[in-house]
């Protein structure tokens with residue numbers, strides 16, 4: 726396990742004009758290394774992959790969100806014959822969480838992906854649109870939303886949305 730804790734974007738000031746951004750995250754080798762809360766959330770995301778409706782891509786994604794009341798809500802990708810009408814697992818879960826629990830902050834989201842009932846070895850990373858929606862709910866609640874990307878052989882944890890979406894667009 727790496728020792729890079731407390732994910733935070735660090736701007737490295739190289740010269741007066743040229744900057745670099747450093748992103749910190751934690752890597753785990755297995756679900757057993759996670760805290761019990763994170764393990765529970767990762768397992769819920771894995772379970773949610775089985776409820777994915779993905780007859781076109783056959784790529785099954787599950788997402789599980791921990792709310793500030795301790796409750797876990799989950800979602801999976803839902804595809805459609807008119808392709809753009811489908812929705813990613815992450816947004817399905819977040820929109821469900823917000824629609825059913827509008828007053829509760831989303832403190833953490835776990836994401837898992839599998840094919841033919843087998844969890845991928847490496848984590849699947851969320852698309853840009855899902856990252857933007859995560860950013861919206863993080864801003865709305867004013868509390869960091871951690872992100873747990875769950876693979877069978879590798880798990881990545883980011884402590885807030887900024888770490889996977891630098892220079893977040895925020896018009897509020």
Ligand code: THU
Nearest residue numbers: 782784786802813814850851852
């Ligand atoms: N998908 C997700 O559910 N989440 C992601 O972060 C990336 C992609 C879904 C959309 C589509 O149903 C399938 O995976 C293939 O792109």
